[in-house]
Amino acid sequence: MxxxxxxxxxxxxxxxxxxxxxxxxxxxxxxxxxxxxxxxxxxxxxxxxxxxxxxxxxxxxxxxxxxxxxxxxxxxxxxxxxxxxxxxxxxxxxxxxxxxxxxxxxxxxxxxxxxxxxxxxxxxxxxxxxxxxxxxxxxxxxxxxxxxxxxxxxxxxxxxxxxxxxxxxxxxxxxxxxxxxxxxxxxxxxxxxxxxxxxxNGKRDLVGKRVLISTGGTQEYLDPVRFIGNPSTGKMGLALAQAALHRGATVTLIHAPITWEVPSGIRAIAVVSAAQMGQAMLECFPDADVIVMAAAVADVKPAEYTPEKLPKKLLPNSLPLEPVPDILAELGQRKQPHQCLIGFAAQTGDIVKPALEKLRNKKLDAIAANPIDKPNSGFGSDTNQAIFLDKQGRQVEIEPCSKLQLAHHLFDFVGNIPRE
CATH class of the missing domain: 3.40.50.1950 (Flavin prenyltransferase-like)
Structure with a gap:
């Protein structure tokens, strides 16, 4: 389609x-x-x-x-x-x-x-x-x-x-x-x-709604100074939080390490690891009406954590890894009929097929598939582009624009999703 x-x-x-x-x-x-x-x-x-x-x-x-x-x-x-x-x-x-x-x-x-x-x-x-x-x-x-x-x-x-x-x-x-x-x-x-x-144009269509957003890249530590991470800056989540706030919502932002200050009016919860983010999301989830999982959450973590810095000579040649819990899948299992759960899929190449699989497998209401292999799009940029997909089969392509504009387009899109 x-x-x-x-x-x-x-x-x-x-x-x-x-x-x-x-x-x-x-x-x-x-x-x-x-x-x-x-x-x-x-x-x-x-x-x-x-x-x-x-x-x-x-x-x-x-x-x-x-x-x-x-x-x-x-x-x-x-x-x-x-x-x-x-x-x-x-x-x-x-x-x-x-x-x-x-x-x-x-x-x-x-x-x-x-x-x-x-x-x-x-x-x-x-x-x-x-x-x-x-x-x-x-x-x-x-x-x-x-x-x-x-x-x-x-x-x-x-x-x-x-x-x-x-x-x-x-x-x-x-x-x-x-x-x-x-x-x-x-x-x-x-x-x-x-x-x-x-x-x-001044529309406040999220008044009375509680919006929960995750953002930033989680960090999975091997020792106190080394971690597995990704280049996410959390700018997309910030834009989503601002857009929701400006449309009248009560906003909670759960963020991995970031370099910017959370604007006033937004409740902020700081976390570091995927486990901490999962715990915070699950605690806030029952009270939320709209949930947007925009964070770049690690898929794996070091199998063992050393509380003291490892000398260079003791670093392993191969690093044993273990999976971290899938936060979005867990939220999909717990989702209630009145809740709208939205995911993000940062992809290279064909972005639609894996996004559709994620939409179905994790029981999402909608997903934003955005390419990270195109200029001025994805991690760290001030602009972004995406294809929005929902469980009803709708697909809307958003051309490159500011992340704040993309956030508003997303809330426009999910505002038309039929509830169960």
Missing amino acids: KPEQLPNQGWEGRRVLVGVGGGIAAYKVCQVISTLFKSGVDVRVILTQSAQEFITPLTLTTLSRHPAYTDSAFWQPTHTRPLHIELGEWAQVFVIAPLTANTVGKLAHGLADNLLTNTVLASGCPILLAPAMNTQMWEQQSVQRNWQQLLRDSRYHHVGPDAGLLACASVADVKRHRIGSGRMAEPDEILASVRSLLHT
């Missing part, structure tokens, strides 16, 4: 409006705007009056390659249509970063006294909020009341705030490593959220 082919829908030509509030975190927005522009996104920027105390319109004009708008352009219109109406209708995603306590209050109560807040009311697209303020301010009951009221509106999505050392920290705070909540999310997290919204 020839797979249905979905075109690669990149970011080129998509339209993102960025509203910059007054806060020292405004400098982080420069990276967001620059990265969006470099990826082909059409970017427009609005600065509040207080934002101009921290960053100039010229800076953001230069980065976005388009004049940055201020209140002076709003109150002295030179456009044939009102500027806030034009921008509100133009935007596909609206980002407000940093979001201040003042703007939180205005948005919560539908107030509009500047270009930014008027454009919010004149727009209909998803709005991504990235709060940033002093911990004491963020934790005020009035601010939290306004914040919770905002989040009850389905248009509003948020990233952060995170906990960390804030710009208002004193020298003593720095020395004592004091941290507090209210720190704006990092540019990479904001960018991932923007890209998810561009794909989903």
